[in-house]
Amino acid sequence: MTQEQTAAPVVRITDVAALAGVSIGTASKALNDTGQLREETRARVREAAQKLGFMMDARGRALSSGRSYTVGMITTDSFGRFSIPVMLGAEDVLSAGQIAVLMCDTRDDAVREQHYLRSLASRRVDGIIVTGRSSDPRPPVSAGMPVVYAYTPSTDPDDVSISLDDGRGAELLADHLLSTGRRRVAYVAGPLHHQAAVVRARAAADRLGDALVEAPLHGDWSERWGRQAVDLLLRRSPDLDGIACGSDQIARGVCDRLRELGKAVPTDIAVTGFDDWNVMALASRPPLTTVNLRLEELGRLAGQALLELISGGAPESRAIEPTLVIRESTIGS
Amino acid sequence: MTQEQTAAPVVRITDVAALAGVSIGTASKALNDTGQLREETRARVREAAQKLGFMMDARGRALSSGRSYTVGMITTDSFGRFSIPVMLGAEDVLSAGQIAVLMCDTRDDAVREQHYLRSLASRRVDGIIVTGRSSDPRPPVSAGMPVVYAYTPSTDPDDVSISLDDGRGAELLADHLLSTGRRRVAYVAGPLHHQAAVVRARAAADRLGDALVEAPLHGDWSERWGRQAVDLLLRRSPDLDGIACGSDQIARGVCDRLRELGKAVPTDIAVTGFDDWNVMALASRPPLTTVNLRLEELGRLAGQALLELISGGAPESRAIEPTLVIRESTIGS
Structure with a gap:
């Protein structure tokens, strides 16, 4: 709302994706020469990047820009038993990168979710982590910026989801x-x-x-x-x-x-x-x-994936394996 | 990081709407004497405007300000059973006022708390809500901006604390x-x-x-x-x-x-x-x-108190009374 104007228009991967008409994940894969994409798609993304003057730096990362160093965390989970550890893990990674987390609790309300998406867009957040109370997949949010799904995966296989196995x-x-x-x-x-x-x-x-x-x-x-x-x-x-x-x-x-x-x-x-x-x-x-x-670990991986996506990388979706904890209910003392 | 500098605290219509507990549209109608509203609502909005010292400019538009419309929520409660409902209540009030909430989990770590306080200051948040896992008082944070303590009161009686009785x-x-x-x-x-x-x-x-x-x-x-x-x-x-x-x-x-x-x-x-x-x-x-x-109600009152404080008001500390819930452990079925 009261963000300072950037000196010159800086091109972000979201712009490239929009011009090429592909998702941000696809744009990242195309520019990083990773993933499985049709050559035609890869070419269209490269063309869009060139047209806009999108630059990757020497380490293959997008040059920094008018970033707000803020990300949104959208959760449907009012109670917090699942989303809170995920959020803590993500925040741990993000705050180490000096990125602040805006908390958006949608309370399973689609209207509230739309409100938050608009609000996050107007605040020019760098990306969004979407989480929830269930490990069942959910429809993707339409955000026009990098999004990572944590714990609650997206139904769209092109999205980046860090889920539970x-x-x-x-x-x-x-x-x-x-x-x-x-x-x-x-x-x-x-x-x-x-x-x-x-x-x-x-x-x-x-x-x-x-x-x-x-x-x-x-x-x-x-x-x-x-x-x-x-x-x-x-x-x-x-x-x-x-x-x-x-x-x-x-x-x-x-x-x-x-x-x-x-x-x-x-x-x-x-x-x-x-x-x-x-x-x-x-x-x-x-x-x-x-x-x-391992929800905190899952959150950390989601935070890392979002940082990669924001920087123009192409993180892969993955499912975390839970770990066995043995106590007295199976092994007598 | 990229927020504009504030000149003086300026009250916006969102503040009036939030304090009156109405939408911005309703607040605007009430202050402009347009639309169809109950007289009671109109009176409540006017009262809120007066309380906040809200000014309309010549074109009937609220004066803009350097506010970031962002507040920080500092919690020591990693688990979230107590702080989450408080946060939800506060967020409910704040988001009605278009204010975003930055989530800062200190994990009971003083160094982490200092880190967050610096980060919030550099982001020029309008104020801070401090909450935690215990209703025992805690030492005040040193923030140089409006702070309201929710659930976990401040040991300083001059601070604004919304606590539990x-x-x-x-x-x-x-x-x-x-x-x-x-x-x-x-x-x-x-x-x-x-x-x-x-x-x-x-x-x-x-x-x-x-x-x-x-x-x-x-x-x-x-x-x-x-x-x-x-x-x-x-x-x-x-x-x-x-x-x-x-x-x-x-x-x-x-x-x-x-x-x-x-x-x-x-x-x-x-x-x-x-x-x-x-x-x-x-x-x-x-x-x-x-x-x-009544932790959500407590959070809502804390959010309202913070809005008042940000707008130059002087909200009072108060302790919320819990409510009795009668079930079968005392009254046989």
């Missing part, structure tokens, strides 16, 4: 249950309408193979569902020796109900969670073996 | 226990080194009077402490009929342990929490009677 997390937990000798395992999943719940359940089921006693049960992300699922499962399979869960919250409910029924965890039945959310994973009795989502 | 929350819960006929009540508090824990315990004890069976027990903010406290208390006072707790987390542990010992909540013993943190208060068996901290 939910399937890999589920595999790690399944492997752990198998390696500790469990051979009659059930899976208690989150809701079918959450892609992450389905991906985790399917990956675990594939990995468990014959050790899976029945198809994954889908319910909601709650302790109550975990407790209910135990009653369902033990009626049909009283000889269960493991229960893998789609979240720590579900797993905590599972542990509570097993204790109430006189089943020892992990001696009788091993239990695994997903998320490594301390309030659930550590407060559970016993504490939960789970996977840590 | 912890004692009042404890009184509401004590009154509720007494009004439901409880006469042998114990208090399970948070740690002695947290002022909020001490204030809550003292206020509850004063209010409970003869109904308090022994001095409040201090432990940590955990479910485990709640479970341990039940064992301690029932050994000494097997005829307890109420347990008031310093937090929902403690109260959840208390409910779990009482259930394990075959005591019915609330029939045998009523239990109260503090915070209205859904993950604890609703997941508890039974769900907890507690007080809601």
Whole structure:
């Protein structure tokens, strides 16, 4: 609003992308000779860059310019359990580069999101990180500037998304249950309408193979569902020796109900969670073996990717692997 | 970095709109005597304009100023459970005034805080909101610009702090226990080194009077402490009929342990929490009677106070009263 005028018009990669009629990611790839693009596209971008006098410096980075050294962080996640660690990681990287982060909470409201996008454009931010409460993909924002999606990936494969490899997390937990000798395992999943719940359940089921006693049960992300699922499962399979869960919250409910029924965890039945959310994973009795989502690391990588994109680089999308955290719910003390 | 220098604090129509809690369009209509508005709205806008010393120029346009329309939000709370709702409330008010919020997470690190203060000064933000994870007072920041403390008050009484009235929350819960006929009540508090824990315990004890069976027990903010406290208390006072707790987390542990010992909540013993943190208060068996901290409202008031301060007003410090939320842990279904 009150930004100082720049002395001379400085060309940014966004201008090149706009003139060539391609996304910023595509423009970056074309200028950096990376990625898979049609030669015709690459040529069109180079032509646009030349026409506008866009310059890359010796290290292959765009020359600095009328940048505001500010980026926007758009989140749909009012509660913050997922987006806050992502934001902290991103901010860590960005603030080390003297870049300030404008916080924009859209509260899952499309009108609010549009308001913020306009506001960020008028403030001439250098780029935007988009995050949210779910690891399910979302439609891309239309911003006309570099955008990186963190945790919540874009549905457009041309966008740069740093996401979570939910399937890999589920595999790690399944492997752990198998390696500790469990051979009659059930899976208690989150809701079918959450892609992450389905991906985790399917990956675990594939990995468990014959050790899976029945198809994954889908319910909601709650302790109550975990407790209910135990009653369902033990009626049909009283000889269960493991229960893998789609979240720590579900797993905590599972542990509570097993204790109430006189089943020892992990001696009788091993239990695994997903998320490594301390309030659930550590407060559970016993504490939960789970996977840590490495959300801060994910945020750092998103911050780095955005810096690269702003500088005219062509960062690749990637999915972060969660890491296994072993606690008493699978290994007796 | 590239903000224009300010000459003198100039009030804009956005300030008037934000203070009056209306859109800029509405504020403009009210001040220009155009459009169809309720007289009450028009009066509120005029009052806001007068309060802020708002001036229209000859063409009916607000005078522009060197303001950056950006404020900094400094928080020490990496986890975000307390600071996030405060921030959302503040942002709600500020963004209605077209003011963007720069997020600065200091992670309880004084060096990082200094870094952010310098960065915010160099960006010529209009003001700063300071918040944190604790309602205990903190030393003031040295910023040379308008600052409002939200949730975490400043130790300097000359600063503007919008804080939480912890004692009042404890009184509401004590009154509720007494009004439901409880006469042998114990208090399970948070740690002695947290002022909020001490204030809550003292206020509850004063209010409970003869109904308090022994001095409040201090432990940590955990479910485990709640479970341990039940064992301690029932050994000494097997005829307890109420347990008031310093937090929902403690109260959840208390409910779990009482259930394990075959005591019915609330029939045998009523239990109260503090915070209205859904993950604890609703997941508890039974769900907890507690007080809601109204953190978003607190944030909104902090945002309004900052706008007033920026516009040269003199907002007062105040403490928000939590509100009682009654659930099954005190009133049987």
